[in-house]
Amino acid sequence: MADPMRIRAQAAGDKATVRVLMSHEMESGQRKDAAGKTVPAWHIQEVTATHNGKTVMTAEWGPAVSKNPFLQFTVKGAKAGDKIGVSWKDNKGENRADEATVS
C-alpha cells in the first residue's frame, strides 16, 4: 500500500480550493537503469475526486506527471465541514483513497 496522500481543502466564499500531494514514484518508462535496461512505466492512471461522496472530477494521467504528483482544483459549493475525497489507481492496479475535511 502506498503512503497516504496529503489533502488540504480550504473554503473561500462559496467554493473550496483543494490541494493534493500524492506519494507515487511515477516512473516514465523512458529511463534506463544501471544495466541499461528500460525501467518499466509505473504511474498513476486515474484520479477521482468526490465532494460529500459525489464524484466531482475525474482525471486520467500519463507518465509525464511529476513524481509525487501535486494537483490543485476548485470545488464549487463546498463549505467548511464538507468531506473531500481523492482516490487514484496506477497502471499496476494499486490504489489509494484518502479523505479530508474542508476548513
Added chain:
Amino acid sequence: MQTRRETLKQGAIVAGLLASTGLFPQYAMAAYNKPAFEAKTLAEVLKALGAGAPVESKDVTIGGPDIAENGAVVPLTAGTTLPGVKQILILVEKNPAALVALFNVTDSVEASFATRTKMGQSSDVYAVAVMADGKALYAKKEVKVTLGGCGG
C-alpha cells in the same frame, strides 16, 4: 449452439470496437484512454479523444514558468472561464508522448487545474479545453528547460 463463454467474448470484442471508434462515449470516458496517451502530437491526441481541430483561444489559459531549471518538476496550470467545458488537457509538445494529463470537468468543479509535469526538453506546452460540442480550444506557452526530466 453458442456457449456462454463465446457470447461474452463476442460482447467484449464489440464493446472494444465501439470504444475504439468513439461511438461508445460513456465507455470511453470510464476506461483509461491509452491511444490518447501514446499519441505524439496535439492533433493525434485530439483525434484519439474524438475532438475537433484545435483553435487558439484567448479564453483558455496556460500558466507556467518561462524557464524551468528542473525538467522533472515543471508546475503548470490550465484553465478556462468558458461554460460547457467537458475536458481540460495539458500537453507538452516535445515529450515522447504529448498528453500529460486529462481532466474530466463536471459542473461542480471549476475548469482550472494545477499540477506538476516532467519535460524532456524545452518545448511549447498547451492547455486544451474540449467543449461539450467537441470543439477544441487551446492556449500555448513556451517553457525553456535547462535540465531534462525524462531519461538520464
